[in-house]
Amino acid sequence: xxxxxxxxxxxxxxxxxxxxALSGCANSAAEGASDNDDAHxxxxxxxxxxxxxxxxxLYVALNKGYFEEAGIDVEIVPFNNSNPxxxxxxxxxxxGISFQDTASMSIASGADLQSVLAVEQTWAxxxxxxxxxxxxxxxxxxxxxxxxGFDNPAETITMQSVVQAAGGEGEFETVVLGTSAYxxxxxxxxxxxxxxxxxxxxxxxxxxxxxxxxxxxxxGFPDAYQVVVVGNGSWLDAHPEAARDFxxxxxxxxxxxxxxxxxxxxILQEENAGLLTDLDMLVASQTMLSEGYMLDEHGEFGVQTExxxxxxxxxxxxxxxxxxxxxxPLTEQPNWSEFFTNEYLQD
Numbered sequence: 001x002x003x004x005x006x007x008x009x010x011x012x013x014x015x016x017x018x019x020x021a022l023s024g025c026a027n028s029a030a031e032g033a034s035d036n037d038d039a040h041x042x043x044x045x046x047x048x049x050x051x052x053x054x055x056x057x058l059y060v061a062l063n064k065g066y067f068e069e070a071g072i073d074v075e076i077v078p079f080n081n082s083n084p085x086x087x088x089x090x091x092x093x094x095x096g097i098s099f100q101d102t103a104s105m106s107i108a109s110g111a112d113l114q115s116v117l118a119v120e121q122t123w124a125x126x127x128x129x130x131x132x133x134x135x136x137x138x139x140x141x142x143x144x145x146x147x148x149g150f151d152n153p154a155e156t157i158t159m160q161s162v163v164q165a166a167g168g169e170g171e172f173e174t175v176v177l178g179t180s181a182y183x184x185x186x187x188x189x190x191x192x193x194x195x196x197x198x199x200x201x202x203x204x205x206x207x208x209x210x211x212x213x214x215x216x217x218x219x220g221f222p223d224a225y226q227v228v229v230v231g232n233g234s235w236l237d238a239h240p241e242a243a244r245d246f247x248x249x250x251x252x253x254x255x256x257x258x259x260x261x262x263x264x265x266x267i268l269q270e271e272n273a274g275l276l277t278d279l280d281m282l283v284a285s286q287t288m289l290s291e292g293y294m295l296d297e298h299g300e301f302g303v304q305t306e307x308x309x310x311x312x313x314x315x316x317x318x319x320x321x322x323x324x325x326x327x328x329p330l331t332e333q334p335n336w337s338e339f340f341t342n343e344y345l346q347d
Contacts, residue, residue, distance in 0.1 A: 039071060041242045046077040046084035046096030051272045053198060053285040054097060054119060054227050056264050057254025059271040064256065066249035072242065088232050089113055095232075095246065100225040101154045104313050107339050110325035112233040115340040116247050117302045119227040119254065120293045123216050125194045127162060128185065128201070131210035136191070139214050140168035145191035148181030149174045155194070157319045158221070165219035198288040202281055222311040225304065226293070228340075236344075247344035251302045258294050258301060261286040302345050309336040 047055060058076075061067055067074050077084075077093050084096030085103065089111040098106075098115070107113050129136045136142065139162050149155050160170035172191075177184055181193040182200050186209050195201050197213065204211050217223050229250065236243045257264035265282035276282060296303055313336050316322050322330045 040073045041071060041239075042073045042075055043067075043095065043242065043246050044075045044077050044093040046082075046087045046093035047079045048084050048097040049079050051268065051275060053265070053268065053282060053289055056257040056268045056286055056289075057119070057250060059253070059268050060256050060264050061249050061253025063267045063271055064253065066252050067246070070245035070249045072246055072249065074246075085111060085113060085230060088230055091232060091235070093232075094235050095229055098228050098230040100228055100309070100312055101158075101316065102152065103228060103230055104309070104316055104339065105153070105321060105323075108322040108324065108330060108334055109327075113230045114233050114236060114338075115225070115228040115304060116231045116236070116243070116344050117229040117251060118225040118296075118304045119229060119302075120289065121225060121296050122223050122293055124198055124226040124289070124293050125196050126201075126213040126215050127159070127192055128195050128211045128213045129192045130185065130188070131212045133191075133212065136212070138166045139163045139219060140166040142192055143168045143171050145172050146189075147172050147174045148177045148184045148190035148193035150178055150181065150194075151176045154316065154319075154321055157321065158216070159194075161315070161319075162214070162216050162219050162221050165221060166214075198285045198293070202284050202288070206278075206281060222315050223308065224312045225308060228304075240344075244344045244347075247302075248347075251345060254294065255301050257286060258290040261290040303342055304340045306337045306340075309339050313339075 045058065051059065058074075062074060077087060077096070083102075084093065085098055085106045087093040088096045089106070095116070097119075098113075100115075103113060103115055127139055127142075129142075136145075142159075142163050147156070147159055156174045159172070159174075163172070164170040175184075175190060177190070177193075181190060182195060182204075184190040185193045185195075186204070186207075195204070195211070195213075201211065201213070229247075231243060231247075262283045265279065265286040268286070269276045269279050269282055295301055310333075313322070314333065317330060317333050320329045322334070324330055
């Protein structure tokens with residue numbers, strides 16, 4: 001069985017510092033993608049972790065030739081302890097996987113990034129405890145307990161807000177464990193953590209570990225695009241047609257994954273032979289995402305709204321988590337409409 005080492009919260013504090021340091025390099029991104037002699041454009045896409053069902057659409061589009069039909073050669077930049085936002089901002093990749101919370105903090109800090117596609121329309125992580133914890137019936141009961149965290153500057157404040165919204169004080173201990181947090185939860189070394197329900201949640205079931213989960217939004221916490229695709233702003237401005245062709249081909253791959261989760265999961269496995277060995281888990285994960293997370297209320301894929309960005313953004317701003325290029329907290333909210341665009345989804 002494929003062992004999940006899939007992190008939900010990349011060490012974003014260090015990433016933000018790196019983004020600020022590299023912000024002066026971003027202007028070189030317009031020259032990052034190359035035009036080959038056969039008129040194909042090479043576009044580099046940075047992964048946030050080892051291949052998984054957050055990336056299914058990318059591999060489906062590659063497998064079915066959607067990028068090739070658009071005259072694009074895609075070079076996948078594998079995860080190597082470098083935040084995709086840092087690589088995209090520095091012009092070392094044209095696009096990459098990101099998350100709304102970390103993207104918001106990065107863009108506020110001066111990163112030359114823009115979200116071009118929402119892969120998942122809602123949170124796909126939830127607060128989780130062991131199912132037999134009768135003393136925990138809601139997040140309000142987590143006061144005084146131990147949270148297994150992932151070194152994201154927003155995570156503890158997010159958990160505090162969820163606990164408070166449920167009626168608690170929001171007072172608990174955070175222990176940064178990274179992906180070890182899941183094993184720590186299963187063994188009882190921490191009381192709660194935040195698994196990705198379409199991955200760690202499924203894996204826990206396969207291992208016979210029963211979890212009890214609480215969705216953030218059930219307690220009034222703002223919703224978010226769990227996974228987005230960000231592009232380098234300078235490169236986007238310089239290559240609008242190539243950007244449109246790439247984003248539409250990528251969206252086509254994800255739409256195919258929504259329509260045929262089992263077939264898409266098989267392609268994901270085939271494209272990553274030897275790494276992803278548990279096809280049943282991939283099918284279950286992709287099916288869960290396709291049925292509940294990837295389409296908006298209008299049944300559309302990829303589209304983003306200013307309301308969605310601003311709701312979480314306001315929380316991050318009020319919590320003091322949005323800092324400018326100088327590292328100081330922002331004194332007024334940014335223009336959220338500049339953080340994303342839908343233009344590349346449109347012909």
